[in-house]
Amino acid sequence: MYAWPASEVPALPGSGRDLSIHDTATGERITLTPGPVARIYVCGITPYDATHMGHAATYNAFDLVQRVWLDTKRQVHYVQNVTDVDDPLLERAQENGDDWTALAERETALFREDMTALRMLPPRHYIGAVEAIPGIVPLVERLRDLGAAYELEGDIYFSVESDPSFGSVSRLDAEAMRLLSAERGGDPERSGKKSPLDPMLWMAARDGEPSWDGGSLGRGRPGWHIECVAIALDHLGMGFDVQGGGSDLAFPHHEMGASHAQVLTGERPFAKTYVHAGMVALDGEKMSKSKGNLVFVSALRRDGVDPAAIRLALLARHYRSDWEWTDGLLREAEERLDRWRAAVSRPDGRSADALVEEIREALADDLDSPAALAAVDRWAAAQSATGGTDEGAPGLVSRAVDALLGVAL
Ligand code: 5CA
Ligand code: ZN
Numbered sequence: 001m002y003a004w005p006a007s008e009v010p011a012l013p014g015s016g017r018d019l020s021i022h023d024t025a026t027g028e029r030i031t032l033t034p035g036p037v038a039r040i041y042v043c044g045i046t047p048y049d050a051t052h053m054g055h056a057a058t059y060n061a062f063d064l065v066q067r068v069w070l071d072t073k074r075q076v077h078y079v080q081n082v083t084d085v086d087d088p089l090l091e092r093a094q095e096n097g098d099d100w101t102a103l104a105e106r107e108t109a110l111f112r113e114d115m116t117a118l119r120m121l122p123p124r125h126y127i128g129a130v131e132a133i134p135g136i137v138p139l140v141e142r143l144r145d146l147g148a149a150y151e152l153e154g155d156i157y158f159s160v161e162s163d164p165s166f167g168s169v170s171r172l173d174a175e176a177m178r179l180l181s182a183e184r185g186g187d188p189e190r191s192g193k194k195s196p197l198d199p200m201l202w203m204a205a206r207d208g209e210p211s212w213d214g215g216s217l218g219r220g221r222p223g224w225h226i227e228c229v230a231i232a233l234d235h236l237g238m239g240f241d242v243q244g245g246g247s248d249l250a251f252p253h254h255e256m257g258a259s260h261a262q263v264l265t266g267e268r269p270f271a272k273t274y275v276h277a278g279m280v281a282l283d284g285e286k287m288s289k290s291k292g293n294l295v296f297v298s299a300l301r302r303d304g305v306d307p308a309a310i311r312l313a314l315l316a317r318h319y320r321s322d323w324e325w326t327d328g329l330l331r332e333a334e335e336r337l338d339r340w341r342a343a344v345s346r347p348d349g350r351s352a353d354a355l356v357e358e359i360r361e362a363l364a365d366d367l368d369s370p371a372a373l374a375a376v377d378r379w380a381a382a383q384s385a386t387g388g389t390d391e392g393a394p395g396l397v398s399r400a401v402d403a404l405l406g407v408a409l
Contacts, residue, residue: 001082001108001126001127001128001131002126003080003112003122003123003124003126004112004113004115004116004122005116005122006121006122007116007119007121007402007406007408009067009070009121009402009403010399010402010403011403012071012356012396012399012400012403012404013353013356013396014356014357015071015072015073016068016070016071016072016360016363016364016404017068017072017360017361017364018031018032018033018072018364019031019032019065019068019069019363019364019367020032020364020365020366021065021242021273021275021366021367022275022320022366023273023274023275024169024170024250024254024274024275024276025168025169025171025269025273025274027171029366030273032241032242032272032273034069034074034241035074036074036075037074037075037076037077038066038069038074038075038076038077038241038242039077039079039236039237039240039241039242040062040065040066040076040077040078040079040240040241040242040243040244041078041079041080041228041231041232041236041240041242041243041244041271042059042062042078042079042080042123042243042244042245043080043081043228043243043244043245043249043253044080044081044082044083044126045082045083045107045108045111046082046083046084046086046088046089046289047082047083047084047089047103047104047105047106047107047108047111048088048089048092048093048103048104048107048289049092049107049289049294050107050110050111050114050294050296050297050298050299051110051111051114051115051296051297051298052280052287052289052294052295052296052297053280053282053287053295053296053297053310053314053325054246054279054280054286054287054288054325055297056114056118056297056310056314057277057278057280057314057317057319058244058245058246058277058319059115059118059120060118060120060311060314060315060319060406061244061275061277061319061367062242062244062275062277063119063120063121063406064319064363064367064369064404064405064406065242065244065275065367066078066121067121067363067403067404067405067406068360068363068364068367068404070403071360071403071404076121076124077124077235077236078121078122078123078124078125079123079124079125079126079127079231079232079235079236080123080125080126080127081126081127081128081129081132081227081228081231082104082108082126082127082128082129083129083224083227084101084104084108084128084129084130085100085104085129085130085210085221085222086129086224087185088289088290089103089104090209090210100210104128108128110298113298114297114298114301117297117301117307118297118307118310118311118406119307119308119311119402119406119407119408120406121406124235125231125235127231127234127235129222129227130212132222132227132230132231132234133212133221133222135230135231135234136202136222136226136227136230137202137214137215137217138215139226139229139230139233139260139264140156140201140202140214140217140222140226141215141216141217142264143158143201143260143263143264144156144217146162146263146264147162148162148163148263149201150194152190152192152193153192153204154204154218154220155200155202155203155204155220156200156201156202156217157193157194157198157199157200157201158198158199158200158201158223158225158226158256158259158260159194159195159198160195160197160198160199160256160259161194161195162259162263163259163262163263165258165259165262165268166255166259167255168258169250169251169254169255169258169274170250170251170254170255172251176251177197177251177252177255178196178197180251180252181196181197181199181251181252184248184251184252184253185224185252185253186199186252187200197252199223199224199225199252199256200223201222201223201226201260202214202217202220202221202222202223202226203220203221203222203223204218204219204220205218205219205220205221209221224253225252225253225256225257225260226257226260228253228257229257229260229261229264229270232257232261232270232271233261233264233265238261238265238267238269238270239267239269239270239271239272240270240271240272241271241272241273242271242272242273242274242275243257243270243271243273243274243275244274244275244276244277245276245277246276246277246278246279247276247277247278247279247322248279248286249276250274250276254271254274257270258270258271258274276320277319277320278318278319278320278321278322278323279322280322280323280324280325281322281323281324281325282294282295282324282325284324287325295325297310300330305330305334306334306337308337308407308408308409309330309333309334309337310330310333311405311406311407312333312336312337312373312407313329313330313332313333315369315370315372315373315405315407316329316332316333316336316369316370316373317329317369317370318366318367318368318369318370319367319369320366320367336373336377337407337409339377339380339381339384340376340380340397340401340409341409342380342384343379343380343383343384343394343397344394344395344397344398344409345394346383346387346394347391347394348387348388348389348390348391348393348394349383349387349388349390349393349394349397350379350382350383350386350387350388350390350393351388351390351393352379352390352392352393352394352396352397352400353396355375355376355379355397355400356396356400358372358375359372359375359376359400359401359404359405360404362375363404369405372404372405373405376397376401379397397409
């Protein structure tokens with residue numbers, strides 16, 4: 001499907017630094033050294049409700065990864081999916097007496113608008129689960145032929161025991177895996193499975209639910225993890241640079257995806273690095289569609305909030321920490337935006353060459369966006385206190401803030 005329009009990324013003098021980032025699978029910092037074309041897969045939305053600040057924070061983190069890579073003069077091959085058929089989407093449509101395809105299309109359209117307004121760079125390939133089905137079916141058939149998948153009452157499950165490296169993404173113990181599996185879309189209680197953790201690859205058609213021709217699998221619909229594997233393998237291949245998402249995807253989603261792909265291809269790794277953003281909460285609880293404690297990007301935009309201020313509010317928190325959304329954070333971001341805009345609106349100013357390097361250094365250091373904001377704050381404060389005579393400085397700051405932080409001044 002189509003994605004959304006790209007905002008221009010201004011070129012900056014000199015070159016950026018290689019990104020050092022926390023990798024979930026090793027628990028360590030890794031300096032990423034992709035080839036001339038960096039490859040990244042970021043898990044997309046399940047479109048049954050509007051984009052909330054938690055989603056926006058996660059996509060902001062991976063937008064920064066791209067911007068750091070672009071600043072090192074690499075191209076970026078970015079792929080994102082849309083889980084446009086899955087249980088929560090069908091359940092929500094049923095509750096509201098809505099058509100599930102209309103719901104998915106409406107919420108995906110709103111997501112595109114939100115991403116455009118926030119200046120998130122679009123993926124090169126934006127792929128829906130439904131359109132990926134013809135590519136998913138042969139993968140499930142191959143897993144079955146390899147003895148890594150089995151049938152249970154018409155449904156097809158993946159056997160986690162078929163992957164000797166299962167567990168290497170999240171490094172959780174069996175009990176933690178079991179709890180998270182139950183919480184996040186798995187069915188550890190279903191009897192007849194080889195291991196309680198085994199995830200579904202193909203769900204046989206249920207009455208009243210949409211289903212597709214699955215060839216030798218029979219009619220049905222795809223499981224969640226195989227969806228992202230099929231799309232990533234099709235558009236990026238094995239060994240791509242980064243798989244990203246919120247920390248709630250480390251297990252089971254990214255663990256299972258890595259296992260599926262590794263068993264399918266006999267190669268490792270699926271992604272070279274697994275990067276996870278922290279969870280954004282509201283009133284002490286993780287913001288989630290199922291709990292309903294949400295602040296929507298589109299609602300703020302409707303209230304007249306400048307999307308650049310929303311983006312600055314996201315940047316004020318480190319991507320890896322869990323944090324709480326507050327109205328105060330948005331007010332601080334609006335004030336910061338005003339200060340920065342006043343500082344760049346002057347015809348000349350304090351030299352900004354060192355500032356560009358400070359922003360680059362902060363982002364290369366595990367995407368330390370709060371440190372990058374602090375550096376711009378210092379420049380803006382000095383600019384309004386004493387000024388300067390560098391005619392290129394305000395323009396350079398605008399371009400750097402746009403190129404590296406996605407904020408249009
Ligand atoms: N469609 C799947 C991924 S294939 C999915 O998880 N969709 S989602 O709509 O539930 O989430 C989209 C992205 O937002 C995921 O990366 C998820 O980890 C992230 N996310 C969801 N809730 C939050 C939150 N409260 N804070 C930060 N990130 C979040
Ligand atoms: Zn995914």
